[in-house]
Amino acid sequence: MSIFDELEGIHAEALQALETAASSAALDAWYTQYLGRKGAVTLQTRSIGKLSQEERPEFGKRINEIKQQLEAAYAAQSQALKAAELEAALMSDTIDITLPGRPVNPGHLHLTTQTLRQIYDIFGRMGFEVYEAPDVELETYNFDLLNIPDYHPARDMWDTFWIDQKQPAPDGRLLLRTHTSPGQMRVMRERYPEPIRVILPGKCYRYEQITARSEHQFYQVEGLAVGKHITMTDLIGTLTQFVNLFYGPGHKMRVRSSYFPFTEPSIEVDMDCILCGGAGCRVCKYTGWLEIAGAGMVHPVVLKNGGYDPDEWSGFAFGPGVERPAMMKYGISDIRLFYGNDLRFAQQF
Ligand code: DAH
Numbered sequence: 001m002s003i004f005d006e007l008e009g010i011h012a013e014a015l016q017a018l019e020t021a022a023s024s025a026a027l028d029a030w031y032t033q034y035l036g037r038k039g040a041v042t043l044q045t046r047s048i049g050k051l052s053q054e055e056r057p058e059f060g061k062r063i064n065e066i067k068q069q070l071e072a073a074y075a076a077q078s079q080a081l082k083a084a085e086l087e088a089a090l091m092s093d094t095i096d097i098t099l100p101g102r103p104v105n106p107g108h109l110h111l112t113t114q115t116l117r118q119i120y121d122i123f124g125r126m127g128f129e130v131y132e133a134p135d136v137e138l139e140t141y142n143f144d145l146l147n148i149p150d151y152h153p154a155r156d157m158w159d160t161f162w163i164d165q166k167q168p169a170p171d172g173r174l175l176l177r178t179h180t181s182p183g184q185m186r187v188m189r190e191r192y193p194e195p196i197r198v199i200l201p202g203k204c205y206r207y208e209q210i211t212a213r214s215e216h217q218f219y220q221v222e223g224l225a226v227g228k229h230i231t232m233t234d235l236i237g238t239l240t241q242f243v244n245l246f247y248g249p250g251h252k253m254r255v256r257s258s259y260f261p262f263t264e265p266s267i268e269v270d271m272d273c274i275l276c277g278g279a280g281c282r283v284c285k286y287t288g289w290l291e292i293a294g295a296g297m298v299h300p301v302v303l304k305n306g307g308y309d310p311d312e313w314s315g316f317a318f319g320p321g322v323e324r325p326a327m328m329k330y331g332i333s334d335i336r337l338f339y340g341n342d343l344r345f346a347q348q349f
Contacts, residue, residue: 003047004059010040011066018073024085027078034070041067111349112219112338115326116201119221122245123199126238128223131198133183135205136163139173141182145305146262161205176205180222181262184298184317187224188306196226196315201322212334219322226298226308226315232265235295235316243271243292247329252278254289263296263317274328290328293320 001009014034021027034041044063051059109117120130142148143155153159163174183200200222208216225234236255243253251271258268269292273284280286295318300310308315323335330349332338337345 003044003050004062006047007044007059007063007066010034010044011070014041014070015073018070018077021077022081024078024081027074027081031074035067035074041070110338110346111326111330112322114349115322115329116219116221118246119201119242119322120199122242123221123223125245126241128197128199128225131183131187131200133177133180133186133200133202135177135203136174137177137182138171139175140171141185142175142177142179145185145302146181147299147301147305148261152261159206159208161207177202178206179204179319180220181317181319183222184224184262184302185306188226188303188308192307195228196224199223210336212336215323215335215339217339218335220319221322223295223318224298224315225317226303226306226313228313230297230314230316232267232297232316235267235297235318238316239269239293239295239318246325247271247274255295258294258296260294260296262299262302263294264299266294266296269293269295269318269320275331292325292328293318295319 017030021030033039036042048056048059148155160178161176165174180200180202187196187198201219203217204220206216208214210216240253243251253269253271255267255269258266260266270289271292272278273281273288273290275281275283278288280288284290298315298317303310303313303315323338326332327335
C-alpha cells in the first residue's frame with residue numbers, strides 16, 4: 001500500500017469514527033486519536049521523508065487538506081453535541097412556572113391579643129384611653145396606697161411573687177403586680193388635676209395553684225374614671241354597654257354588693273350565663289349568672305393618695321379579667337389552653 005493510500009485510509013476511518021462519537025468524552029478521545037500530537041494524521045507528516053522530492057509537495061498539500069477537513073468536521077460535531085447536551089440539561093432541569101407556590105404560614109394574633117383589642121375598641125368608643133403601667137411594681141402601689149393594709153388576705157405571701165433584691169430599695173420592696181389596680185395610682189398622680197378616663201390593660205401574677213380556672217399569669221383590664229360628678233349610675237351604664245358590645249345584645253346584667261379595699265361602695269358584676277341563658281347549668285353552678293368583674297366607686301383614701309380631694313372629686317373603677325371573658329364568649333373550658341402553646345388551640349381563633 002502506498003503512503004498516499006495509507007493517508008486516505010486514515011482519512012476515511014477518521015470520518016467514520018467521528019460519526020459514532022456521541023459524547024464530549026468520545027469526541028475528545030477521537031481528537032487525540034487522529035489530530036493530537038501523536039494522532040494518526042499528525043504522525044503521517046513524518047512519512048514525508050520516505051517520499052521523493054517530486055511527491056512531497058503533493059503529499060504535504062493533501063495532508064493539510066485532510067487536517068483542515070477533519071478539524072472542520074470535528075468543530076461541527078462538537079458544536080452539535082454541545083447543543084444536544086445543553087438541550088438535554090434544560091429538559092431535565094425544567095422549572096414549571098405554572099406550579100402553584102408553596103403556601104406560607106403567616107400565623108395570626110393570639111386569642112388574648114384579639115380579646116384585648118376588642119376591649120380597647122369598645123372602651124375607646126366610650127372615650128377611654130389605654131394607659132400602660134409597669135408589671136414590676138412597688139409594694140406600696142400594689143397594696144398600701146390602694147388601701148390594702150398589711151393584714152389583708154391579698155397580701156398573704158402565698159399570693160405574691162416578690163422580686164429578689166440584694167439591697168433594700170429606697171422606695172420599698174418590688175413585686176410582680178398581683179392586679180392592674182396599682183395603675184390607678186400611677187395615672188392619678190400623673191394626671192392631677194385633670195379628669196381621668198382610662199383603661200389599664202396588663203399581665204398580673206399570682207403565686208397560686210394552676211387549675212382549669214386559674215393561671216398564675218393572666219390579664220386584667222382595669223378601668224378608671226375620675227371627675228367632678230361621677231356616680232354609680234355611670235359605672236353601671238359603662239359596664240352594661242361593655243356587656244352589650246362584647247357579648248352581643250340581649251344580655252342581662254346585675255350587680256351585687258361586695259367588698260374591695262380600694263372601692264366604697266364595692267360591687268360584683270354578673271351577667272346571665274352565656275351557656276344556658278339563665279336557666280342554670282354546670283358552668284354557672286345552676287345559678288344562671290356568671291361573675292364578670294369587681295368594681296365600685298373609688299375609695300376616698302385612694303382618691304386622696306392619688307392627689308384628688310374626695311370632697312371635690314369622685315370616680316369609679318372596675319377590674320375584669322381577659323381570659324375568662326374570652327372563655328365565656330368562645331366556650332373554652334380550661335384557662336391552661338391559652339398559654340399551653342398548642343397550635344391546635346391557637347389556630348381555632
Ligand atoms: N383588683 C381586683 C382584683 O384583682 C379587681 C378589682 C375589683 C378592680 C374592684 C377594681 C375594682 O378596680 O373596683 O381582684
